[in-house]
Amino acid sequence: MQYWIMGAGGIGCALARACLARGDQVVIFSRTDPAIDGAEWQAVDNTDQAALTEATAAHALPDRVINTLGMLHQGEQQPEKRIEQLDEAAFSNSLRINTWPTLAMAQLLSARLTRSQTLQFAALSARVGSISDNRAGGWYSYRISKAALNMAIKTIGIEWQRRFPAATIVGLHPGTVATRLSAPFRSGLAEGQLHTPAQAARHLLQVLDRVQPEHSGRLFAWDGQEIQP
Template identity: 35%
Template sequence: MSSDRPPKAALIVGAGQGIGLEFARQFLQANRVDRLYATYRNSQADLLAIADPRLHCLPMDITDEAQIVAVRQAIQAESPALHYVINCVGVLHEGAMQPEKSLRHLNTDQLLHYFQVNSISAVLLAKHVQPLLKHSDRAVLATISAKIGSISDNHVGGWYGYRASKAALNMFMRSTAIEYKRTCPRAIVVTLHPGTTDTQLSKPFQRHVPPEKLFTVDRTVKQLLTVLDQLQESDSGEFFSWDGSRLPW
């Protein structure tokens, strides 16, 4: 890295496994930043096995706002700015919790959990990283969403909580982008559809996915980084697929 500019820093949220872990690996391999902050929830996370002096691993449950604040404070103590914030946290199934196929499967606790993890936590993250994105360099706040959260693209129904929580995520990030235009004008806020990726999240639902449409995490992250690299400030507030196409709300 050149020494004639201030150090660049990034935050990958949900880097303990899957897409988030691969983002951390590829950021380090490509020397994208001088300092990489990465959060994890599980003390057995593969992230913790990466030995790189640029990597700073921080425990965080994104559904706990106090922990988000603690992570931001830890970053602020070392870095005045972030150039990337990539939020890879999401839940589709967990233990006995499975996507609802019908109205009769709906229950309040499961719906609340979907919204807490997939929607509310993301906008609280945007709230607390805002001070670190108030600088004169290009910055990106990207959140992993899902095409299934597109209201106009919903033709088969089902998966009520997951669909609705991703649609809410998209609206939260759209509103964040509008506010950031005033407060962090160089920050580009987007939501991303990664495609069906071979992770624990998609594992129970891969049976009917054609092999060419089931991406490795390596391929998914490379594709998403290409999308992020091509973003212009005018793209802030938009919803992009893995191939760079805009998705309908």
């Protein structure tokens, strides 16, 4: 099986290693070289649609594409606790990283897909992007950008069912994973709630192995349970 993996953070690298261990072929699209033996690396900013299109043009479409990009905090940008802390530039930055790359990849895939192609496209989302599950409030930029991502996945799924009925797009919630994204927010977690990147990769691949075209447009947690929008 052939994979395109967008992003070389903790989960992206763990997914690449897990796929390679299964005998799969992997191309990683990221700004920095992950230096993973056996994986091909393409230097690209995944938020730049033109650069992403150019970087993928020489490759045949894979069996699976996984977008692992996600940003909760960056430099001085931190999750908002109150609406007064919301900043337009920070909000736009969250949309640029958490939402746009999935749309950009879906555009270039749609330009190349055929009706019979059984491609799977998965994007890492988050349970906090569920509107119906929001009981704590706060984290405006992250929640809204992930809710927008979930809507993008739903909308693309509807279109693909008409145009590319053999293809699938889903959102995946990896749980709380020991990466830089979750590092400042792990205190108070119950035992067993924090997953290693390797565990998360194994869980996510198990979910993808069960996904079928009729699941397109839906969001699934790491344990296979569907998350309502």
